[in-house]
Amino acid sequence: MTGRPVPDPAAELADRAADLLPWLRELYRHFHRHPELSMAEHATADRIERELTALGLEPQRIAGTGVVAVIGNGEGPSVLARADIDALPIEEDTGLEYASQAPGVMHACGHDAHAAALLGATRILAEHRDVWSGTYIAVFQPGEETAAGARAMVDGGLLERVPRPDVALGQHVMPTAAGTIGTVTGPVLSAGDSLKITIHGRCAHGSMPHTAVDPVVVASSIVLRLQTIVSREVEPGTFAVVTVGSISAGAKANIIPDSAELLLNIRTYDMAVREQVIAAIERIVRAECVAAGSPADPDFLYYDQYPLTRNDPAVTDTVTEAFVDHFGARAVYEAGRVTASEDFSLIPDAFGVPYTYWTVGSVDPDRYRDALSRGAVGREIPANHSPRFAPLEVPTLLTATRAQVVAALAYLGAELPAVAVRPNGGSEQT
Known part of the structure; x- marks a missing residue:
């Protein structure tokens, strides 16, 4: 007589x-209705802290609006999972019944979903400690949209206040299509730098240009010449x-x-290319x-600087395999590189540990496939921001919640007994 198959603990837990x-839906809608700008996420952090406390955890505040909670659960690896929590200075135009109640502020990049999903994963792991072993570190990071939050948490003592993770x-x-997950090894998000350049001229009456050094003409020449960096200097x-x-x-x-x-x-x-481009910009400016006879050297101010996000191959392979096992091969695809930027990698880089960063689809699959077939994704499907x-x-x-759990259990859940299935615990597949 064949016995009942033993449930996979990662699958059951996820x-x-x-x-x-x-x-999860109530959390998500609450965050969406009450968005807060970067480094001012006070009410958001308060709600996250209350939810973590209700789980019996002891959340810590770092950098004002950052929140971190640690679940210590015996011997084993340490896994750090991060979600960003800030919103954008955008007036919402979705028509949702739970649309933003903050004028001119909107969760237009999915950080409300990120926060809800990480709270969900943390709750699942906290309530089912019998099926995993190790340490789980949940980091709710402020200020991603201004590249300030990860650095602020590191500078605020994150490395001293939580155990060192083995992976992030x-x-x-x-x-992209909801129910799908994209993973990729190597660079996944670009390094990003914003730069303010001030050109100094000499003021004069518009009828007497010969007495001036016209910074408008100088700036115009610079704009045109900068276009040659990528076309003529980068390989x-x-x-x-x-x-x-x-x-x-x-x-x-x-x-x-x-x-x-x-x-x-x-x-x-590529960081070498980054340095090449920056040097070329400053040289041209x-x-x-000098050619125009400017009375003072130009000023360069760098800001909103994002690091390169480069996924570790071994970690990415491990997590991707876990995703395929749980979600199925059709739901997991090799993502392309994205030219947007993130400050997430500052945290694992500060610890000196490997990491991986994946994407979760959020568009009705039929709508997405229809737009994709017509080459109309960019025109018809609203993107982040x-x-x-x-x-x-x-x-x-x-x-998103299952992905956090599955990825964590790829390290925390090996060779452990299966989780017991609750009487009302049927699963809803994506």
């Missing part, structure tokens, strides 16, 4: 997310982006101003200023 769906995990909701096939997002100077038609300001954004996948960005709640919340 499927507890279905039981928590009403709670991160995820992000993206406008063909090597990724780099140099964007001039803003140029501003003067306030009146008949006055040549004494300065002009350029705002640039730089994206690279200085040369154009759009005022119309509105992830599909189910299965997105379930997939």
